[in-house]
Amino acid sequence: MAAGCVIGVDLGGTKLLAGTVDSRLEVHHRAYRLARPDDTAAVLDQLVETVQEAIEAAPSDVLGVGVGIPALVEPSTGVALDSNHLPLHGVSVRDVLAERVGLPVVVDNDANAAMLVEWRCGEARGASDAIMLTLGTGIGGGLIVGGRLVHGARGAAAELGHMIVDADGPPCPGSCPNHGCLEALVSGHAIGVEGLRIAREKPDSALGRAFAGGREISGSLVTELAHDGDGAARAVMTLMGERLGLGVVTLVNIFNPEVVVVGGGAIGAGELLLAPARAVVARRALPINREGVRLVSARFGAESGMLGAACMALDAAGVAIG
Numbered sequence: 199m200a201a202g203c204v205i206g207v208d209l210g211g212t213k214l215l216a217g218t219v220d221s222r223l224e225v226h227h228r229a230y231r232l233a234r235p236d237d238t239a240a241v242l243d244q245l246v247e248t249v250q251e252a253i254e255a256a257p258s259d260v261l262g263v264g265v266g267i268p269a270l271v272e273p274s275t276g277v278a279l280d281s282n283h284l285p286l287h288g289v290s291v292r293d294v295l296a297e298r299v300g301l302p303v304v305v306d307n308d309a310n311a312a313m314l315v316e317w318r319c320g321e322a323r324g325a326s327d328a329i330m331l332t333l334g335t336g337i338g339g340g341l342i343v344g345g346r347l348v349h350g351a352r353g354a355a356a357e358l359g360h361m362i363v364d365a366d367g368p369p370c371p372g373s374c375p376n377h378g379c380l381e382a383l384v385s386g387h388a389i390g391v392e393g394l395r396i397a398r399e400k401p402d403s404a405l406g407r408a409f410a411g412g413r414e415i416s417g418s419l420v421t422e423l424a425h426d427g428d429g430a431a432r433a434v435m436t437l438m439g440e441r442l443g444l445g446v447v448t449l450v451n452i453f454n455p456e457v458v459v460v461g462g463g464a465i466g467a468g469e470l471l472l473a474p475a476r477a478v479v480a481r482r483a484l485p486i487n488r489e490g491v492r493l494v495s496a497r498f499g500a501e502s503g504m505l506g507a508a509c510m511a512l513d514a515a516g517v518a519i520g
């Protein structure tokens with residue numbers, strides 16, 4: 199701990215977590231708030247207050263702050279662009295926070311942060327080329343190419359959920375004008391939609407009985423019933439896994455990664471999603487790209503955004519991680 203510690207922040211649309219983290223990624227304190235995304239000033243006030251709590255709990259010097267947010271972030275200015283879930287569009291979270299807490303601040307997209315922690319200490323450790331997909335309400339993406347996290351010209355690269363996998367597919371949610379994107383077909387929401395369709399088709403299944411009993415057919419319910427062995431729920435997960443596999447085929451053919459890491463809330467389904475996805479990759483990817491690539495669940499779960507943001511701050515401070 200001689201190297202000091204940093205504050206890693208996951209600023210989500212519904213929750214805010216600031217962790218006091220050392221260079222071995224041990225968490226010494228967690229400051230947790232339910233987010234209040236009603237207006238910009240309230241979000242920033244709550245962010246500052248939560249970070250200050252984490253700073254006060256630090257057992258050694260605090261070297262800086264890293265923040266992961268569910269928005270595109272312009273690297274040169276720290277300005278949030280296209281922020282669907284928080285009223286931060288056009289705000290330089292980096293500059294505002296740095297001024298109010300008096301520490302260096304780095305800000306990036308939350309899926310980039312998740313990619314970073316998996317690369318430094320998780321399933322993509324040691325890889326020169328790796329891909330992260332976070333399956334939640336939508337799909338976030340992160341890319342390591344040639345040993346560097348890829349941002350693109352304006353911080354908008356690695357929006358991997360918006361690759362087209364079905365030209366005539368359903369509309370993509372949010373601000374995307376496209377349809378048939380991977381995230382329109384594979385997500386917590388999509389699991390619920392397909393679950394409802396199959397529940398109606400198979401009323402004698404556990405899924406069908408849950409629907410008949412008035413339960414909401416959500417992604418988490420379908421996942422739970424699939425884990426319990428219900429054939430109908432498992433058919434939903436297989437369909438989702440095969441669709442995920444189509445996206446992964448395109449990614450491995452373009453980037454030739456060593457590993458594709460899948461995280462986010464929906465990866466609670468684990469092998470129920472990944473095994474059918476692997477089968478599609480084995481069948482449809484170019485031989486050179488499918489040989490040797492690993493498709494695995496993320497090591498860091500709900501705290502990957504916070505820990506990845508801590509990695510960003512440690513990198514900025516020049517502190518070796520691990």
Ligand SMILES: [Zn+2]
Binds near residue numbers: 359360374379
């Ligand atoms: Zn889209």
